[in-house]
Each structure stands twice: as structure tokens, then as C-alpha cells.
Amino acid sequence: MSEKKFSKKHEWVSLDGDVATVGITKHATEMLGDIVFVEVPDAGKAVEKEGQAAVVESTKAASDVYSPISGEITEGNKAIADDPGSVNSDPEGASWFFKLKIKDKGEYDSLMSKDEYDKFCKENPS
Amino acid sequence: MEVQKTALYNYHKNLGAKFVPFAGYEMPIQYKDGIVKEHISTRTHAGFFDVSHMGQFFLEGDETLIESLEKIIPADLKNLKVNHSKYSFLLNNEGGIIDDLIITRTEKGFCIILNAACKENDIKQISQFLNKDHKHLLNNDLSLIALQGPKSVEILEKLIPGVANLKFMTGSNFEYEGEKLYVTRSGYTGEDGFEISISNTKVEKLIDYLISNEVKPIGLGARDTLRLEAGLCLYGHDLNEKINPVEANLKWAIAKKRKEVGGFNGWEKIKNLLANGSEKIRVGIKPDGKVIARENTKIFSSDNNEIGFVTSGTFGPSVNAPVAMGYVKSEFSEIGTSIQLEVRGKKYGGKISELPFYKKSYVK
Numbered sequence: 001m002s003e004k005k006f007s008k009k010h011e012w013v014s015l016d017g018d019v020a021t022v023g024i025t026k027h028a029t030e031m032l033g034d035i036v037f038v039e040v041p042d043a044g045k046a047v048e049k050e051g052q053a054a055v056v057e058s059t060k061a062a063s064d065v066y067s068p069i070s071g072e073i074t075e076g077n078k079a080i081a082d083d084p085g086s087v088n089s090d091p092e093g094a095s096w097f098f099k100l101k102i103k104d105k106g107e108y109d110s111l112m113s114k115d116e117y118d119k120f121c122k123e124n125p126s
Numbered sequence: 127m128e129v130q131k132t133a134l135y136n137y138h139k140n141l142g143a144k145f146v147p148f149a150g151y152e153m154p155i156q157y158k159d160g161i162v163k164e165h166i167s168t169r170t171h172a173g174f175f176d177v178s179h180m181g182q183f184f185l186e187g188d189e190t191l192i193e194s195l196e197k198i199i200p201a202d203l204k205n206l207k208v209n210h211s212k213y214s215f216l217l218n219n220e221g222g223i224i225d226d227l228i229i230t231r232t233e234k235g236f237c238i239i240l241n242a243a244c245k246e247n248d249i250k251q252i253s254q255f256l257n258k259d260h261k262h263l264l265n266n267d268l269s270l271i272a273l274q275g276p277k278s279v280e281i282l283e284k285l286i287p288g289v290a291n292l293k294f295m296t297g298s299n300f301e302y303e304g305e306k307l308y309v310t311r312s313g314y315t316g317e318d319g320f321e322i323s324i325s326n327t328k329v330e331k332l333i334d335y336l337i338s339n340e341v342k343p344i345g346l347g348a349r350d351t352l353r354l355e356a357g358l359c360l361y362g363h364d365l366n367e368k369i370n371p372v373e374a375n376l377k378w379a380i381a382k383k384r385k386e387v388g389g390f391n392g393w394e395k396i397k398n399l400l401a402n403g404s405e406k407i408r409v410g411i412k413p414d415g416k417v418i419a420r421e422n423t424k425i426f427s428s429d430n431n432e433i434g435f436v437t438s439g440t441f442g443p444s445v446n447a448p449v450a451m452g453y454v455k456s457e458f459s460e461i462g463t464s465i466q467l468e469v470r471g472k473k474y475g476g477k478i479s480e481l482p483f484y485k486k487s488y489v490k
Contacts, residue, residue: 033347034162034443036162036441036448037416037417037418037448039417057418057441059347059441059443060161060347062420062470
């Protein structure tokens with residue numbers, strides 16, 4: 001599995017061959033607070049880069065989760081839909097949101113590295 | 127208008143509060159623990175809420191004060207005993223709810239607790255019915271602290287002996303730190319608890335004591351999930367000037383005598399609604415799955431006709447499921463009726479549910 005890359009909308013992506021795994025960052029979960037509802041896409045759905053792909057709701061509000069990369073969904077993580085609170089405990093590990101077969105690796109390469117993302121968060125506090 | 131702060135603003139800051147603007151005040155929405163933990167600790171131990179943004183409105187006067195207030199408030203104020211409280215409303219000419227409130231009889235008159243966002247208009251509306259002998263004061267020198275949860279009585283009794291004897295919706299004067307304070311047994315969470323009216327100069331000391339007894343600070347976020355589980359209305363969401371008490375399913379809060387005799391704003395309309403029922407009515411709603419039906423979610427019948435809308439909706443941590451309230455056409459208001467909720471363009475199943483979602487434990 002490749003190193004994680006990060007988007008400005010607080011998603012992370014890792015790549016295994018041409019299949020990407022996408023989730024939301026720890027920083028995102030800290031901003032959202034207690035997560036109580038998650039909706040993940042079904043396999044077969046086509047998503048565009050920066051297009052809406054999933055939904056996450058905290059006690060405070062509902063937010064869209066965007067795909068930082070375009071492709072076709074191969075799997076939504078049903079485990080987090082059944083146990084939304086698990087996203088708070090392991091957002092960058094077991095609680096990934098969806099996997100997709102990507103079309104253009106260039107989209108992945110253009111995302112931020114971990115260091116760049118940490119710097120981005122510091123410069124753009126919510 | 128400048129943003130206002132309560133006397134405890136810096137105290138909240140030191141406790142790690144996240145602030146939001148609310149009704150013209152900077153108020154804590156949550157502290158470090160977050161909404162769910164704050165909610166649970168209120169239900170299992172005790173939590174305190176700074177509700178000093180609410181108006182503490184004192185009225186003094188002779189017998190004519192009762193007559194004046196009864197023109198806009200449909201409670202039986204004449205027979206309200208000193209130190210007893212009632213939940214009621216200010217009504218407009220159409221029977222619409224200008225604000226919901228708690229009114230307590232005092233030695234010299236009444237104290238009314240008003241919603242922060244409404245208090246200035248409320249006083250204007252009430253003043254129309256007062257005469258020059260009626261004195262009134264919105265007391266900004268007082269803070270208001272709600273202490274809620276099963277351990278509240280044990281903790282407060284140690285500090286202020288005698289509060290344990292108060293029954294639900296009654297109050298009394300007590301001594302604390304050489305000053306008078308007023309405590310009522312009431313609240314907005316569905317738990318046993320108290321509301322403490324205390325001078326701004328002593329409030330920090332009271333909070334020090336509560337914190338030393340592991341009472342957690344609770345923000346507006348958990349206040350909302352707690353009150354919604356308890357089936358209690360939030361003005362500006364579940365209630366407004368276009369909604370009357372019959373539609374709001376709050377006709378129990380209109381005194382029996384007042385229902386018969388009337389003499390308050392909007393009575394003609396309300397009398398008619400009491401006899402014939404209203405077209406729409408406030409109900410509890412439980413989505414079937416985990417989806418949260420928030421405010422303004424459209425409600426449909428099982429055969430796809432639009433029948434109403436959600437006015438409050440969230441995830442209920444103690445119910446461990448989403449909960450909501452809203453208005454539906456009265457013929458769909460029976461408990462157990464299947465409905466559909468349109469969330470992000472997709473329809474999800476749900477049912478009309480009993481209120482409260484979470485059973486209360488008031489001391490009667």
C-alpha cells in the first residue's frame with residue numbers, strides 16, 4: 001500500500017495498485033465531534049474528483065464527504081454505517097469510507113503529503 | 127448590536143468551551159468532552175448549564191397585576207400559590223405563541239423566565255397590559271444555573287440544606303454566602319434537577335463547588351439532545367407566533383378554568399380548536415434506521431403525500447437512535463403511524479412515536 005495523500009476537504013487516500021481507499025482525517029473528526037450517522041456509496045457508482053460520494057453526520061450537523069479522486073466505487077465500508085462512532089476512534093485506519101478503482105493516478109499524485117496537509121490545517125484553522 | 131456575554135464567560139473559556147453566537151450571546155455549544163459525553167454524564171450523574179442568557183423578569187403589583195397578566199398568559203395565576211411554578215406562554219390575538227415560559231408566584235408578584243431571543247419583545251408585549259402601579263424589572267444582575275441529573279439533589283443539598291424538600295415545579299429562597307438566592311426544582315432535560323437564580327458576584331463560587339463534585343459543564347449542544355429526548359419544545363423551532371398551543375400539543379398547559387372562561391388573547395380561536403381539533407399537530411417521530419431527520423425535513427405518508435415537516439431532529443444518545451419532532455396533518459398523528467422522511471432527496475421510513483422518547487424521573 002502506498003503512502004497516504006490528503007485533500008483540502010480533509011479526506012485521505014491510499015493506493016494499492018489501481019484501487020484507492022478513501023476516508024476522512026483525524027483532524028476532520030475532531031472538527032465534526034461525535035459521529036452518529038454515516039452513509040457510504042454502493043459498489044458500481046461512478047464518482048468524480050471532488051464530487052459528493054458519502055455523508056457523515058455528527059450530533060451537530062450533516063456534512064458531505066467528497067472523493068478526492070475520480071473512479072468507480074468497488075466497496076462502501078458497511079461496518080462504519082452500522083457503527084458510526086467507530087469513525088471517531090479510528091478514522092485513518094479501520095474506519096475508511098469507500099474503495100474505488102481509479103482512472104488517473106495523476107489525481108492521486110497531485111494531492112498533499114502528510115507534512116503538507118498538517119501545514120494546511122495549521123494555516124486554515126476552522 | 128454588540129454580542130453579549132454571561133458573567134461566567136471567562137470561566138467557560140477556562141473550561142475549554144467552544145462558543146457560538148446564540149440569541150445575541152456568546153454561549154458554549156460544548157466543552158472538551160463533546161456533546162455525547164456531556165449528555166450521558168447529565169443522565170447518569172449531574173451536569174450544570176449556564177442559562178443566564180434567559181430573561182429573569184420580575185413583576186410586582188396588587189390584585190390587578192394578576193388580571194393584567196392573565197390577558198396574555200393562559201395560566202390560572204389567581205390560584206397559583208406562592209413559590210409554585212407553571213409552564214405557560216405569551217399568546218397573541220390569533221392564539222399564536224409569542225414565547226413559552228415558566229412563571230413563578232413570588233411574595234410580591236411573579237417571576238417569569240423568558241427565552242433569551244424573545245425577552246425584549248416579550249417585555250414589550252407584557253407591558254401593553256400593565257398599568258403604572260405595576261413594577262417590573264429584567265434583572266441582569268442575576269445569573270441562572272441549571273443543575274440537572276440524578277445526583278443533583280444529593281450534591282446541592284450538601285451546599286444549600288433544604289433544597290431536597292422542594293417538589294417539582296416549586297421553589298424557595300435560600301441563603302448562600304451571606305446572600306439570598308432562589309432555587310426551583312425544575313429543568314429542561316427530563317431529569318430531576320434545579321434552577322438556581324444567584325447574583326453574578328457569587329456564581330463562580332457556586333460553579334467551583336459543583337465542579338469539585340464532578341458535575342460537568344454542559345453546552346447548548348447537549349442541552350438540545352437532552353430536551354429533545356425529553357420531548358420538550360424549543361422556541362423558534364418547535365414553536366413560533368404562527369403556532370398555537372392546541373397545534374403544539376400543549377393544551378394541557380392551558381389552565382382548565384381558563385379554557386372554560388377565557389379572557390386571554392386568542393381565546394376565541396383556541397376555544398374553537400379545543401372543540402374541533404386542529405388541522406396539524408406536533409408529534410414525536412422515530413426514523414426506522416440511523417438516518418437523522420433534521421429541522422425542515424419533509425414528511426410524507428406511506429402513499430407519498432406530503433403531510434408535514436420536522437421542527438427538531440437529532441441523534442438521541444440515551445435512546446441510542448435518531449429522534450425528531452415535527453408537525454403532521456392530524457389524521458396521521460396516531461402513535462405507530464408509518465411515515466416517510468425525505469433526507470437528501472431520498473425517502474426513509476419512520477413512525478409517529480410517543481413523547482417523551484426518554485422517560486423522566488421528576489420528584490413529585
